[in-house]
Amino acid sequence: MQASCRYRVPAALIVLTAVFLAHAIGCGGRDDGAGEVVLYTSLNEPAARAVIVAFEEETGVRVVLQADTERDKTVGLVRTLIEERNRPRADVFWNSETANTERLKGEGVLERLEPAPANAALIPSQFNDPDGYWFGFAARARVLIVNTDLVPEEDRPTSMWDLVDPRWRGKGAIVRPVTGTTLTHIAALHHVIGDDETERFLAGVKENECHLPPGNGRLAQLVGEGRIHFGFTDTSDYRLVKNEGRPVDAIYPDQDGIGALVIPNTVARIRGGPNPENARLLIDFLLSERAEEILAHHQRGHIPLKPGVSRPDDVLSVDEFVAMPVDFARIGAEVEQRMIELDERFQ
Amino acid sequence: MKNVSAPAGGLERALVGVAIAAALLGAFVAGVWPVLLAFSDLLRDPGRAIGVLLEGLLWRRFGLSIGIAGATLAIALPLGLLQGWLLTRADLPLRRLMLAITPLPLFLPPLVHALSWFGMLRLSGLPAIVLVYVISFTPLITLAAAIALRQVGREHSETMRLIGGRRLVFLDDLRQALPAGLIGSAFALVFLLSDFAVADFLTSVGAKVTVYADALYTLHMVGRSGAVAGATLPGVALCLVALAIALRARRRLGAAVGARHQAAAPLSLGAWRAPAFLFALTIVFAGTVLPFGALAWKTGSFGVLHEQFVIARPRIGFTLLAGALAATIMTALSAPLAALTLRLRRPWLLDLLIALPLATPALFYGVGLIRAWNRPAFDAIYVGVGVVLIAMVGRYLPITLLLTSGAAERLDRGAFDAARLAGAGPLARLWRIAIPLTMTPVIGAWCVSFCFTLRELDTLIMLRAGQSSLTFHLYSNIVFARSDETAALALILSLTTAAPLILFLLLFRRSLRSL
Numbered sequence: 001m002q003a004s005c006r007y008r009v010p011a012a013l014i015v016l017t018a019v020f021l022a023h024a025i026g027c028g029g030r031d032d033g034a035g036e037v038v039l040y041t042s043l044n045e046p047a048a049r050a051v052i053v054a055f056e057e058e059t060g061v062r063v064v065l066q067a068d069t070e071r072d073k074t075v076g077l078v079r080t081l082i083e084e085r086n087r088p089r090a091d092v093f094w095n096s097e098t099a100n101t102e103r104l105k106g107e108g109v110l111e112r113l114e115p116a117p118a119n120a121a122l123i124p125s126q127f128n129d130p131d132g133y134w135f136g137f138a139a140r141a142r143v144l145i146v147n148t149d150l151v152p153e154e155d156r157p158t159s160m161w162d163l164v165d166p167r168w169r170g171k172g173a174i175v176r177p178v179t180g181t182t183l184t185h186i187a188a189l190h191h192v193i194g195d196d197e198t199e200r201f202l203a204g205v206k207e208n209e210c211h212l213p214p215g216n217g218r219l220a221q222l223v224g225e226g227r228i229h230f231g232f233t234d235t236s237d238y239r240l241v242k243n244e245g246r247p248v249d250a251i252y253p254d255q256d257g258i259g260a261l262v263i264p265n266t267v268a269r270i271r272g273g274p275n276p277e278n279a280r281l282l283i284d285f286l287l288s289e290r291a292e293e294i295l296a297h298h299q300r301g302h303i304p305l306k307p308g309v310s311r312p313d314d315v316l317s318v319d320e321f322v323a324m325p326v327d328f329a330r331i332g333a334e335v336e337q338r339m340i341e342l343d344e345r346f347q
Numbered sequence: 348m349k350n351v352s353a354p355a356g357g358l359e360r361a362l363v364g365v366a367i368a369a370a371l372l373g374a375f376v377a378g379v380w381p382v383l384l385a386f387s388d389l390l391r392d393p394g395r396a397i398g399v400l401l402e403g404l405l406w407r408r409f410g411l412s413i414g415i416a417g418a419t420l421a422i423a424l425p426l427g428l429l430q431g432w433l434l435t436r437a438d439l440p441l442r443r444l445m446l447a448i449t450p451l452p453l454f455l456p457p458l459v460h461a462l463s464w465f466g467m468l469r470l471s472g473l474p475a476i477v478l479v480y481v482i483s484f485t486p487l488i489t490l491a492a493a494i495a496l497r498q499v500g501r502e503h504s505e506t507m508r509l510i511g512g513r514r515l516v517f518l519d520d521l522r523q524a525l526p527a528g529l530i531g532s533a534f535a536l537v538f539l540l541s542d543f544a545v546a547d548f549l550t551s552v553g554a555k556v557t558v559y560a561d562a563l564y565t566l567h568m569v570g571r572s573g574a575v576a577g578a579t580l581p582g583v584a585l586c587l588v589a590l591a592i593a594l595r596a597r598r599r600l601g602a603a604v605g606a607r608h609q610a611a612a613p614l615s616l617g618a619w620r621a622p623a624f625l626f627a628l629t630i631v632f633a634g635t636v637l638p639f640g641a642l643a644w645k646t647g648s649f650g651v652l653h654e655q656f657v658i659a660r661p662r663i664g665f666t667l668l669a670g671a672l673a674a675t676i677m678t679a680l681s682a683p684l685a686a687l688t689l690r691l692r693r694p695w696l697l698d699l700l701i702a703l704p705l706a707t708p709a710l711f712y713g714v715g716l717i718r719a720w721n722r723p724a725f726d727a728i729y730v731g732v733g734v735v736l737i738a739m740v741g742r743y744l745p746i747t748l749l750l751t752s753g754a755a756e757r758l759d760r761g762a763f764d765a766a767r768l769a770g771a772g773p774l775a776r777l778w779r780i781a782i783p784l785t786m787t788p789v790i791g792a793w794c795v796s797f798c799f800t801l802r803e804l805d806t807l808i809m810l811r812a813g814q815s816s817l818t819f820h821l822y823s824n825i826v827f828a829r830s831d832e833t834a835a836l837a838l839i840l841s842l843t844t845a846a847p848l849i850l851f852l853l854l855f856r857r858s859l860r861s862l
Binding site: 038044045046064065066067068069073075076077078079080083084087089173176178179211212213214218219222227228244336339340343344346347 | 828
């Protein structure tokens, strides 16, 4: 009896494995290129999905998605695109900021779109690549998220320089500026306020014992929990915490000076991707009013860059605050060097 | 002890040779080849590779990571050994139950431990990092020690007790368990060295700690592949040394326990029983009850758990499917490889080659996988589940091999010789001797391999099909989803990982009792 049991179990395991194998083979090899487009995005999947569903409904083209996680900071995705350069698998890269898009342009991964997508026309030119490799849409602003329980209204910070003000010693925060929108922010400061002033700001961040969380989402959570008084984050991360009912407010910094940095999502076509026509369709859709509207009404509340796009009341338009004037192409070209410097400084 | 078998026939030699060659090819294709392709950047860009190795910053971060690993293992090794001894050899109440739930912390990525109750208790800084790793990896050492101590024979134990009393039995048991503890420590070191998320998360507030794995990530971002390859070398070298020691310890373990006798009876602890029970309970509470309790508390209601289960259901299916397939392939490959290591006079080179992908940072190994498999001839593999299976097999084969070769070393070679002399062919000997005698440990190896495949994230994130895994889904939701949803997903991941283990325990409870 026991011996037969011994053989029944492995036999059952073998049958199960065979069933799994058959299913697995069924899972693969569906990439025939017809009626689909392969999208690599630095957004997390749930955020990207809302737009993708609308695109699929409108065009009937199936989107094959490769997304990213907050923890991996787009590193795996960008490295994959570079490694696949000689035999591209992706058609479109949708990045939640500009720096890595510029880097991929420099690596020869992206393809110039000629003619430019029709829907790119109404987007302010500062958010598009002047060389025509990538296009901006649905932006986020860099804001100061403040815990309203810890910081009374009359004391609220209003400028990036408050982070380095001694009265806020040990109470402010900025993400360790080696990735994402914070890296782009510091790179932009070099252009807008100059190298010396940026150096003074960065030295002050260290001297004033600013906390350095791993990401903007985490920073916003920490402010919401009251562990940090205030810090720089993106409007999208602020909104998530605000919608959880946390006592937070967003302040657009330096409204009487350089303004708040606005960083668009960017989209680009991959050079030699397997579905170039569908790629163009998807890019055009992402640059449309409809996509901006979906992203504005999404829980992360992206700021529409096109005029007249419907948005919730708490999502400002770019006309409603002073935005920092930046040249993303120039910033992108320098971002690697900035990353190395900042990594050494904030080790 | 080795190779006392009578000379084998031509057909048998051919069959064994084919099986070994196929397994070697599988291990090479899945593991070694991608790593070599990734390291080819050393030749393409040697200047940057050397340059990065001359930078003090890299070595400071490497030193910091070694310091964290050293502090972790200095606590986890004695704790794990003692806990393993208490739950296996002492007459503690509930010891079987406590041993059964000991693996549970391994089902959660360390970051989830940090997120669960460290977030609530607001601990941060270096001590918190070490504590999270101690909680995450002590079970590995406990389980390894427990497996070794279950091999201690009754006669041997009785003799020790008569000669030197309880103290000598305890010291002798620890001597037996130490190699297994070192094996667990070596694997803990490998996983710990490649993790940056815990340090990053737990120093969100206060002084920032940037570890070696974080430095590697930054280099990937900068995009200087020669520098990435160069900076990867110290970590790979250290992990290879650790894994080589572990694999060597496996041999010592196999030689020490020899043929198993009747299992030793639990030792009466006398006055020490109550404090020992409290100690064991505290370890189980800190590692298992507290984090899982915190996750359950954060989840809040069964409704949230059910909702997340419905959302994650396709991923659960994929994860079970891929993990089960990968574990099966690894088990199948490890059997001939185990046979080969038994035949080799100096098997360390084979051990090191097979350990290489696990010693290599997952993201770097992923780069090699893309270079190896993104080719016209491998289209179906690269865009489908095939490359995911290859990644899992390549990375975790050393763990399966460790367990199966340990079982192979304990096989009674005399039984094979007797069967051969009686006219049994190779298949009959495999089916009637090898499989029945090694069934329990081999299925145990399958289960352990399955668990580890479910923890994989960094390689799978680079592969399209890898995004269907439950671990990827969990990490996609961390930060962006509500905390109750993330907690529910962590619980679902744990239950998914535990499912085959529970099945194994139910099916093999009789065999396990006899161990």
